[in-house]
Amino acid sequence: MELPREQPQPGFGERIARNAVVIFLILAMVTLAFGLAWGIQDLRQDDKPASQANALGGSPSSESVGAAIIDEIVDLLKNQYVDKSILDEDSLRAAAIQGIIGALNDTHTEYLTPAELKAGALSLDSSYDGIGASVSDSTGVVTIVAPFRDSPAEAAGIRQGDIVLSVDGENIEGWTSGMAVERIRGQQGSQVVLEVQHTDGTKETLTITRGNIPIESVYTEPKLEIIPGESGTDLVDRDGAKVTDIGYVNITQFHDRTISELRTKLKDVQDKGYVGLILDLRGNPGGLLQATVDVADEFLDGGTIISEVDADGNKKSWSAKQGGLATKLPIVILIDGGSASGAEVLSAALRDNGRAQIVGVRSFGKGTVNQLQPLKNCGDPSGCGALYLSVGRWLTPNGDQIEGVGVKPDIELPMTYDEYIDKGDIQVFKAIDLLHGK
Numbered sequence: 001m002e003l004p005r006e007q008p009q010p011g012f013g014e015r016i017a018r019n020a021v022v023i024f025l026i027l028a029m030v031t032l033a034f035g036l037a038w039g040i041q042d043l044r045q046d047d048k049p050a051s052q053a054n055a056l057g058g059s060p061s062s063e064s065v066g067a068a069i070i071d072e073i074v075d076l077l078k079n080q081y082v083d084k085s086i087l088d089e090d091s092l093r094a095a096a097i098q099g100i101i102g103a104l105n106d107t108h109t110e111y112l113t114p115a116e117l118k119a120g121a122l123s124l125d126s127s128y129d130g131i132g133a134s135v136s137d138s139t140g141v142v143t144i145v146a147p148f149r150d151s152p153a154e155a156a157g158i159r160q161g162d163i164v165l166s167v168d169g170e171n172i173e174g175w176t177s178g179m180a181v182e183r184i185r186g187q188q189g190s191q192v193v194l195e196v197q198h199t200d201g202t203k204e205t206l207t208i209t210r211g212n213i214p215i216e217s218v219y220t221e222p223k224l225e226i227i228p229g230e231s232g233t234d235l236v237d238r239d240g241a242k243v244t245d246i247g248y249v250n251i252t253q254f255h256d257r258t259i260s261e262l263r264t265k266l267k268d269v270q271d272k273g274y275v276g277l278i279l280d281l282r283g284n285p286g287g288l289l290q291a292t293v294d295v296a297d298e299f300l301d302g303g304t305i306i307s308e309v310d311a312d313g314n315k316k317s318w319s320a321k322q323g324g325l326a327t328k329l330p331i332v333i334l335i336d337g338g339s340a341s342g343a344e345v346l347s348a349a350l351r352d353n354g355r356a357q358i359v360g361v362r363s364f365g366k367g368t369v370n371q372l373q374p375l376k377n378c379g380d381p382s383g384c385g386a387l388y389l390s391v392g393r394w395l396t397p398n399g400d401q402i403e404g405v406g407v408k409p410d411i412e413l414p415m416t417y418d419e420y421i422d423k424g425d426i427q428v429f430k431a432i433d434l435l436h437g438k
Helices: 012-032 067-080 089-104 114-118 152-156 177-184 258-272 289-297 342-352 417-423 426-435
Strands: 110-112 127-130 133-136 143-147 163-167 191-197 203-209 211-214 246-251 276-280 304-310 315-319 331-335 356-360 368-374 386-395
Touching: 089 110, 110 177, 114 177, 133 177, 143 152, 143 163, 152 203, 163 177, 177 191, 246 258, 258 289, 276 426, 289 304, 289 342, 304 342, 331 342, 331 426, 342 356, 356 426, 417 426
Parallel strands: 246 276, 276 331, 331 356
Antiparallel strands: 110 386, 127 211, 133 143, 163 191, 191 203, 304 315, 304 386, 368 386
């Protein structure tokens, strides 16, 4: 959701006139909320067509939004409004769209400009040029959900939970995450300067050289060095001893190659005869529905993986099939505040079906089904942008809502950055203890 920028306060008469313009445009822009579409990102349903219904729930008649009176208002403004210089069509259209979306109080529904779409704001391609970090504006400010593993962002010192204050020296107060993505992404080899505020309150200005970000999603080396400066890529216990009987898999997100990557790694896990597996989903922002379901299937022989309740109250469920590669291996899942969407679905699916314990802190709480609705009625042949809107909610196998709540771990174990530096990865240590029966 875009926050309003601070502006000088107009006089009373000017406020009335401006409000009339905004009211007109809010009504007019309702007619943009139509179109054919498909789901794109967060737990996308590849086979589910988007709704073609009127945004107000009725028939797509222009009279439903009072088209005649709107035309009359527009004519009056064009002909008689005292300050015609403020009647900038693009700016007013953007304000009207944000007014409509703001009224929903739904941070997952947003308007994407043609430029944002072109920049790949919702892309889940196998690679892209940028810094390698996911962002969210759900708290009203642009926040780093997580830097991608081995990314330019991570190398430069970007951390989970950082608030982005400025981009290339420009204050970004009031920006949406889409606006930030459009400015932060750029050609490989070019640089972007971000001022960030870390979770401890300190501020830092970081110069990041953009790279081509390959979206590999499954790793068998620890996400964090277990004992900073000592353990390297080894899985070790709290005493620094190498752990050789427990497997480790880190899934960073869910895209169309995740399942093939995972199966390769799980075959290696099988061959080594481990007594348990640590499944690290910390900082995983989610991804595609089918990829998430396929991953869950490798750990389950049956049971519900996830259910969706749509706008009409209809419920649809996805169930596990037999034949997964790791359906018997004891599992401990690690989650944190950056674990969102697909990571939450997978965690709840394995926990609710009795296949895993969860260690960490409550997850992000993104349990909304979203679809992208391309808009076509703006009169611009080059494109009108799109509405990325919430069309349903995800429920865990136990029937719990994820949206706004998150997944609560079985064992709550917070770990700050300073604690990690001083004590090592205490969440991994706890997972090792549980899998060793301690």
